[in-house]
Amino acid sequence: MVYDLAIIGGGPSGITAGIYAARQKMKTVLIAKSFGGQMAHKTVDIENYPGFDKISGLDLIEKFENQLKGKNVEILSEELHAIVKENDSFKISFEDGKFINATAVIIAAGAKPRKLDVEGESEFLGRGVSYCTTCDGPLYQGKDIVIAGGGNAGFESAIFMQNYANKVYILEYGPEARADEENQKRANENGKIELIVSADIKKIQGSAFMEKVVYADRVTGEEKEIKAQGVFVQIGYSPASHIVEHLADLNQRKEIIVNHDTMETRTPGLYAAGDITDGFLKQVVVAAADGAKASMSAYKYLQSKNG
Numbered sequence: 001m002v003y004d005l006a007i008i009g010g011g012p013s014g015i016t017a018g019i020y021a022a023r024q025k026m027k028t029v030l031i032a033k034s035f036g037g038q039m040a041h042k043t044v045d046i047e048n049y050p051g052f053d054k055i056s057g058l059d060l061i062e063k064f065e066n067q068l069k070g071k072n073v074e075i076l077s078e079e080l081h082a083i084v085k086e087n088d089s090f091k092i093s094f095e096d097g098k099f100i101n102a103t104a105v106i107i108a109a110g111a112k113p114r115k116l117d118v119e120g121e122s123e124f125l126g127r128g129v130s131y132c133t134t135c136d137g138p139l140y141q142g143k144d145i146v147i148a149g150g151g152n153a154g155f156e157s158a159i160f161m162q163n164y165a166n167k168v169y170i171l172e173y174g175p176e177a178r179a180d181e182e183n184q185k186r187a188n189e190n191g192k193i194e195l196i197v198s199a200d201i202k203k204i205q206g207s208a209f210m211e212k213v214v215y216a217d218r219v220t221g222e223e224k225e226i227k228a229q230g231v232f233v234q235i236g237y238s239p240a241s242h243i244v245e246h247l248a249d250l251n252q253r254k255e256i257i258v259n260h261d262t263m264e265t266r267t268p269g270l271y272a273a274g275d276i277t278d279g280f281l282k283q284v285v286v287a288a289a290d291g292a293k294a295s296m297s298a299y300k301y302l303q304s305k306n307g
């Protein structure tokens, strides 16, 4: 059986693509290793999605999901292993050797947290090192913790961690915080958060569990350390574009280069949407809009093929 459309990803872009595909009566499969994407793991209250003054990421994604459920979209909770174009359709395969075919594909696989790539990071993963305050934050009740990264994600994580931690250090590599003013103001409200700038994290050390973060002061060159039981890495995301790097052009940040009107990649029938693309604004509203455009473009592509 050949699907009209396969959507890879269960975040806001993939789900929206699915909603639009169902309305166009395309025979659609949505493949996602887990539903929700970044919003399902984060602590943020979303205050910039139209229709809601304030809503948690988890609640918003649940509403997206509920809207998709019951529509004529088959859902496969699997991780895509490989995708190739064979003749006029795409072959999508999974770890166990199973595969499906689809005439058009939308890649909406989002992004993954970027690593520090320092000594001790992998060693202490799950024993102090984490990339997700929502998942692991409550484990750090009364502890001192470090947030690596002084952008919005770092500040939002630090603000959330005030609910649990005794002390929160934000270590920023650059000479000043990159978070917006509102986040910086909120972080200053109760004195638990301390920002340290020009800090180049060198290693994470400990024994059974991590015990300290060692960093170089980039101004003085001096090596310093912070005793902490946890470090949450919040330094950006890597797009999951490796799965289509043979089919699409990528920019330096490994984002898929698309035509932003149509979400087309360089391979006919292959579209990309959301945070995985080279769009400059990584937001839910943009991801959803990308998903809608990609779905409608795929519909036009199928129509043109069917004469």
Ligand SMILES: Cc1cc2nc3c(=O)[nH]c(=O)nc-3n(C[C@H](O)[C@H](O)[C@H](O)COP(=O)(O)OP(=O)(O)OC[C@H]3O[C@@H](n4cnc5c(N)ncnc54)[C@H](O)[C@@H]3O)c2cc1C
Pocket (backbone or CB within 6 Å): 008, 009, 010, 011, 012, 013, 014, 031, 032, 033, 034, 035, 036, 037, 038, 039, 042, 043, 044, 045, 046, 047, 048, 049, 078, 079, 080, 081, 108, 109, 110, 111, 152, 153, 156, 240, 243, 273, 274, 275, 276, 282, 283, 284, 285, 287
């Ligand atoms: C801390 C933080 C705060 C944020 N705050 C806001 C905010 O206030 N407002 C806002 O609008 N946006 C916010 N965002 C951004 C928003 O969450 C993202 O822009 C949005 O989630 C991107 O959606 P997406 O569908 O492109 O990708 P993602 O949400 O990353 O979803 C990707 C999906 O693809 C799946 N997937 C990946 N690889 C595979 C594979 N190989 N096989 C199968 N499935 C796969 C994943 O399981 C997931 O379902 C925030 C993000 C972060 C990290």
